[in-house]
Amino acid sequence: MSESKANPRDNILDAAQRVAGKEGAGNLTLDKVACECGMSKGGLLYNFPNKDALLAGMLDRLLEQHRSMMDSEEKSLAGEPNACLKAMLGANACHEVADPGVYLSLLAASAHKPELMAPVKETLAEYYQRLQNESSDPDMATILWLAAEGLIFHAILGLAPYSQSEKNRLFQKLMQISEEAL
């Protein structure tokens, strides 16, 4: 009957993302999130015992989604040279297109309590290490990855001076270079 009735945790996480987008990442409050997902504050706090847990949950889901995208991306690239880099670029691109705003949790968490970012930092360190070990030209691979990160950060801060389609073209270009130039 109801397809939109995902589990309550995901409903809440989605709502939090929307609030962060509408009000600014630093103005995410429990009341607003509860209201946005049509739930009472009590209900919200039943699912996430406090604000830190909510933010951590957002980051956790982001990381998990990103990782699974990378894995599937990598599987379809099996064996190709620089598969790791290509999968990372692909995951960044897909993830951003599928749900612009997922990355807002980074801003929200970092604004509220930078310590919450530790798992993100670990994940990034792991990716970076793989990039160094599995790329034919590690420096160039790092640069291409950083450019993709730059695209993401411009997007979440609302600073991008290029259109959506130009952004997509730039992602394409990054992938293309990762085939040709190294």
Place this chain on the structure above:
Amino acid sequence: MSESKANPRDNILDAAQRVAGKEGAGNLTLDKVACECGMSKGGLLYNFPNKDALLAGMLDRLLEQHRSMMDSEEKSLAGEPNACLKAMLGANACHEVADPGVYLSLLAASAHKPELMAPVKETLAEYYQRLQNESSDPDMATILWLAAEGLIFHAILGLAPYSQSEKNRLFQKLMQISEEAL
């Protein structure tokens, strides 16, 4: 006699930057800033009539510093091909090294009230336009610029998985590519 007695506005802006670094960009409060620069809240509000003005002041100074760095960088590169790109990369690198933390104002402003970022967006748009018009390979130039931006954003979010010296090497590498590859 006293060199550290800059004008009060700059003292306050510096203090605000320090607070943003210590407490997290979203926890910048007027009380903390006043305390950090050894001034009362009343005194602070005399210099900046409200919080928005303080944040806007931080962004304004950031933009101004960045622009002046780009200008001087560009002057010393006069006539070289892709001078614009090189100046942008140089300014990003210098600025970040001179005062890691300048860019925290971006996070603070964006967390508090995204609208404050409008001037930043305009400036970025202008830079991007110049990059398109004055580069021999606009796409590649954009990618190198985005990589530099990625480095900055990793730094302000405390996510960089590479050391300071690796970061410097990456900046070097970016400049090198901007000479060679286009």
Place this chain on the structure above:
DNA sequence: ATGTCTTTACCGTCTGGCTGGTACAGTAGA
């Protein structure tokens, strides 16, 4: 030089609204 008047730059307190978090009484389904 003396007294008054203004301006500048700042101080410290107060307040009302918002926020995170708690307590608890309820309710629907198994």
Place this chain on the structure above:
DNA sequence: TCTACTGTACCAGCCAGACGGTAAAGACAT
């Protein structure tokens, strides 16, 4: 009846900003 969850009422702390001082430094007239 037990479990899983909802929703209301409430509180204590924090925050932005308003406001009423005040001390020091001129300005101006006498």
